[in-house]
Amino acid sequence: MLEREELKLYNRQIILPELGLAGQEKLKVARVLMIGAGGLGCPVLQYLVAAGVGHVGIVDADVIDISNLHRQILYSIADVGKPKAETAKQKLEWLNPFVELTAYEERLNTENAARLINLYDLIIDGSDNFTTRYLVNDTCVALNKPLVFGSIFKFEGQVSVFNYQDGPNYRDVFPEPPPENEVPNCDETGVIGVLPGIIGTYMANEAIKIICDIGETLSGKLFSMNALDNSMNVYKITKQRQAISAPVAANLAASPDREISMETLSNWLGETPDEICIIDVRETYEFDDYNIGGLNIPLYELQESVDIIPVDKKLVFICQTGQRSKIALQWTESHLKNEKYSLKNGIKHNL
The missing domain is CATH 3.40.250.10 (Rhodanese-like domain)
Structure with a gap:
């Protein structure tokens, strides 16, 4: 049940006939886990919290560096050296006091992935390395959790929805990670500051559509855009594999x-x-x-x-x-x- 102040806060999206009061109530009871509170995580978190997602978890073990600030605009110069997850939580609480936020100052790994992911209804991956991406995907497949994925590189970004309504998963597009010596990163190649904002808001939009069951998602599609030349493409993804049923236990990590x-x-x-x-x-x-x-x-x-x-x-x-x-x-x-x-x-x- 929405409080009076919440009705005022979300008025402009509640009056959308596609979303309405029913959609807003779905947002209020939704539980979303954000993997990464960096370039992609910042806009995703800001828009989902502003939209009224009821419970948001934030997983990030890093601290804020001054080189992050040109693209991670949830933070300021005064936050340099502070932990990202807890700092993001504090700032988002100021944005919307009606949202419950949980910070996990830990790196996602095989020991904690299933424990954390099993607590939430929808997972959003804004990580910046292939090890985490494959771990998140495989855990979501095993636990039957929908996954919103995004990635950025220089001027290019990608967005998709995986493991949703029997749709494809990340390995259907990228079966295995590339060799370590071929993996680029922002430290070496750079990234335009506005790109995570563009891709992150696309990811937040996909999450809202999934939660509210409205519109058409990017399940079975890979959206790709280049901010330098304004080119955009949507590629069809074909499901290649049979998903593994969710394990009986909540933790995938072997004892x-x-x-x-x-x-x-x-x-x-x-x-x-x-x-x-x-x-x-x-x-x-x-x-x-x-x-x-x-x-x-x-x-x-x-x-x-x-x-x-x-x-x-x-x-x-x-x-x-x-x-x-x-x-x-x-x-x-x-x-x-x-x-x-x-x-x-x-x-x-x-x-």
């Missing part, structure tokens, strides 16, 4: 005793090789490029391939970095009774 080192795996293979089944959940081309043997069942094909996994062997899931193998381990908890493990840090760190 310490379920993660094993390469040394332990090597010892097992040396002592009782017939009792071990390695399941490599990377994509086929990754497996072909380098592998240590075993079955190759890509993560997103695991659900339909349970029947080919031996039921009388100890299972060890492996991948490139240990991220996908943890998801595979958690998902198979309710499908396979075998003793199961995940290779810690993946084979990337064991080459």
Whole structure:
């Protein structure tokens, strides 16, 4: 139920017939998690809080640097050196006292991703690195959470909606991250200050449409724009993979005793090789490029391939970095009774 002051505050969007009072009430009960309170996170947070999203979580472990200020306009020169998540929370509370805000001064990782994401209805990814993007996507797929995605590079930006109403996910567009030595960043390449504002407001708009169930979202589409020449394109995305059902437990992270080192795996293979089944959940081309043997069942094909996994062997899931193998381990908890493990840090760190 909206308070009298809220009706005044949101009047200009409530009178929109497409949104109306019903839409505003949906916003009030919505729970949105913003990954990153930087260039993209700032405009997304400002507009969603101003729009009346009832509960907003902010995940960011960084502190404000003076080089951030030309594009992260939620902050000021007086905020340099302060933590982004808590500072954003304080400023947004001044913007709208009717919104509940929670700051998480921690970096999203495999240990906390599912715990945090499971608390919210809609996830928005404004992160600036591929490790976090793939972690957010894979966790949203496993927990069946819609994801609004945005990215920026120099003068170019992209926006899409993933894992929404059985639509495509991030890996359907970008199956795997590029090699680390090919990954650009703002520190090296730069970014025009207004670009995060343009892309961030697009992301906030997609979030509002999803929450209020209005309009047409960018699910199944990738919006791309160039602020230097004003070119805009919308590319169609085809769903390639079958989504993995949400795990029974809320946390995807394997407990310490379920993660094993390469040394332990090597010892097992040396002592009782017939009792071990390695399941490599990377994509086929990754497996072909380098592998240590075993079955190759890509993560997103695991659900339909349970029947080919031996039921009388100890299972060890492996991948490139240990991220996908943890998801595979958690998902198979309710499908396979075998003793199961995940290779810690993946084979990337064991080459």
